[in-house]
Structures are given as structure tokens and as C-alpha cells.
């Protein structure tokens with residue numbers, strides 16, 4: 001197992017924790033992962049809700065909450081590698097992006113849209129010469145090609161790495177609902193196609209563009225297979241939810257422990273206009289039956305959202321769930337969301353992933369002992 005190298009940034013263990021909103025991966029989980037040698041990721045979406053009551057939730061509290069969580073994570077993991085996940089679909093994307101650069105995070109992951117425009121809050125110089133690594137999340141080689149082509153043409157550079165997310169991931173998904181219920185390309189296929197596309201940019205810019213692959217990676221065996229197929233690192237979300245350090249309430253984690261079969265994890269139509277994957281519960285059954293929940297919107301946090309037309313506020317539902325109120329919310333989860341049978345420490349998850357990786361490979365046991 002090789003360290004993940006992103007330009008001048010060396011990540012000792014090639015495991016990236018997926019950013020999980022709202023309030024599921026904050027400074028607690030991110031710092032624990034960073035302290036194990038992976039990349040710990042704070043999810044920026046709706047972060048202000050953890051700092052202010054719903055009525056007062058605002059763009060300002062979001063930004064302040066984000067900065068506070070970054071600083072807390074840095075205190076808890078002073079030598080670790082820390083990043084944030086920022087979604088293009090949120091209205092304060094530009095504010096959050098600037099804060100990530102100003103706070104000198106090591107890396108920023110950008111998903112829920114294609115990052116093909118410079119955020120207005122940063123200058124071209126800050127964007128192009130950013131010390132913070134900028135990594136888009138895509139779900140197809142085509143999206144990678146488009147993103148890299150626009151960057152090469154408009155910014156004279158390409159992203160520092162790319163996250164390839166397959167259809168088994170949790171949260172909002174970059175696939176159409178028909179693709180998710182029918183046959184979709186496997187993560188390994190998308191990794192192969194993306195690497196093929198990236199070759200020309202690696203040649204043009206004379207550097208390696210690491211591929212971080214995620215969606216359905218739960219064991220060290222999964223990690224080994226994905227890296228054997230060419231990924232330089234894996235991104236893991238669901239497996240980290242059932243850890244003590246995960247920032248969500250124990251009731252949220254209990255949804256994972258109580259789910260016991262694949263059918264307990266379902267595809268939903270999110271009010272965001274994208275499909276999502278979540279653990280089925282009473283709240284989701286009520287929504288599926290046509291029930292509407294009262295929506296009180298203190299500010300428009302999501303681009304394109306019209307609160308008068310949606311059956312429920314997704315930000316509120318996800319926040320309620322993370323705080324343990326599953327009567328008024330639900331838990332996002334990847335397709336493996338039913339597999340956990342106990343709560344573990346982040347260290348135990350790392351040990352298990354690394355041991356499983358080496359068990360699957362033909363590395364001699366002495367070499368394994370050295371790494372482990």
C-alpha cells in the first residue's frame with residue numbers, strides 16, 4: 001500500500017473519509033481520521049445549523065460554524081491532513097470555498113455539480129496558485145474530461161486530483177434514478193475509463209493526477225480490488241458512520257445498526273432534484289405515501305429550491321436526523337448501510353481496512369507487519 005501523493009501533499013494511508021452532511025462529519029470524525037493518517041473531511045453543508053437554532057440559521061452562521069469546525073479539527077489533529085467537502089448546489093458555495101482557502105485547509109473536495117467556474121470570492125491568482133488542493137468529485141469519465149478540459153483552457157491548470165464516485169455511495173448521487181435501479185457501470189469500470197481520459201492531461205501538464213475512488217467500499221478487500229484497478233486511494237463514507245467519533249447522534253447510528261438487509265437501504269427522490277440513498281424509516285415512508293411536512297425556510301440554502309413546492313425541507317430533515325430526531329428526519333447511507341453490527345473506533349476501522357487490504361494482496365506478512 002503506497003501513500004497517496006497529491007502534488008507536495010503526502011497522505012500516509014490512502015484512505016479519504018467522505019464528507020457527510022448535515023452534521024455527520026464535523027471536526028470529531030475528521031480529526032480522528034486525520035490522526036490515523038488518512039484525510040479527515042468536514043462536511044460544510046448546513047454546518048451553521050449546529051451553531052444556531054433553525055429560526056436563526058443563516059449564511060452568516062454557516063460561515064462562522066464552518067470556520068469554527070476547521071479550527072477545532074486542526075487543534076484535535078495538529079499533524080493530520082484535513083479537508084472539507086463543499087457542494088456546488090448550495091447558495092453559499094463561494095463563501096465556503098474562500099474560507100477553506102483562507103483557513104489553509106490541506107484539501108477541498110467539490111461535488112454536487114461541476115466545478116468549471118472560478119468562485120467569485122477568490123481572485124484568479126488565489127484560485128490558480130492555491131496551496132489548498134482542489135479536487136472535484138465526478139461520477140463519469142465524461143464529467144472528468146469536461147472538467148479538466150475547461151480548467152486547462154480557462155485556468156491553465158488542472159485539478160490536483162479527482163474523486164470518482166460510483167453508484168453505491170450514500171447521500172445524493174450523481175446518477176439518474178433509472179441508472180440506479182437498472183444496471184450501472186461499476187466503480188472499477190468508471191475508474192478505468194477516468195484514468196484513460198486523464199492520461200492526456202497528465203502528459204500535457206507533466207504530472208500525475210491521482211484518482212480517489214469511492215462508493216461501496218466497506219472492507220479492506222474492497223479497498224484492495226479498487227486500488228488494483230488503478231485507484232490511488234479510496235474514499236469511505238458509510239463505514240465511518242458507525243464509529244464512536246462520528247459526529248452524528250447515537251440514534252442516527254442506531255438506524256444503521258437496526259438495518260439488517262440490503263432492502264433496508266433505499267433510493268429516494270430528494271427535493272434537491274437528485275436521487276439519494278438512505279435507510280428506510282417511518283419519515284421516508286410517510287413522504288413516499290404523499291405526506292407533506294411543514295417547511296419554514298429561514299434562508300434559501302440550496303440553489304433552485306422553492307420551499308413552497310417541496311414536500312419537506314431536506315436540510316431540516318438531515319439535521320434533525322443527525323441530532324437524533326429520526327421522527328422528523330432520516331439517515332443517508334451507502335448501499336452497505338445495513339452491514340454494521342457494532343460501533344467501532346476509527347482506529348479499529350483503519351486496522352480492519354489495512355489488514356483486509358494486505359490479506360487480499362500477495363504481500364509477505366513481514367512487510368505487512370512493517371506497515372501495520
Ligand SMILES: Cc1cc2nc3c(=O)[nH]c(=O)nc-3n(C[C@H](O)[C@H](O)[C@H](O)COP(=O)(O)O)c2cc1C
Pocket residue numbers: 017018019020021022024043045085087111112165168169170171172214215216217218235236237238239241331332333334335336
Ligand atoms: C450520511 C452520509 C451523508 C453524506 N453527505 C454528503 C454530503 O453532504 N455531500 C457530499 O458530497 N457527499 C455526501 N455523502 C457521500 C460521501 O461523502 C461519500 O462520498 C460516499 O458516502 C462514499 O460511499 P460509501 O458511503 O459507500 O463509502 C454522504 C454519505 C453519507 C453516508
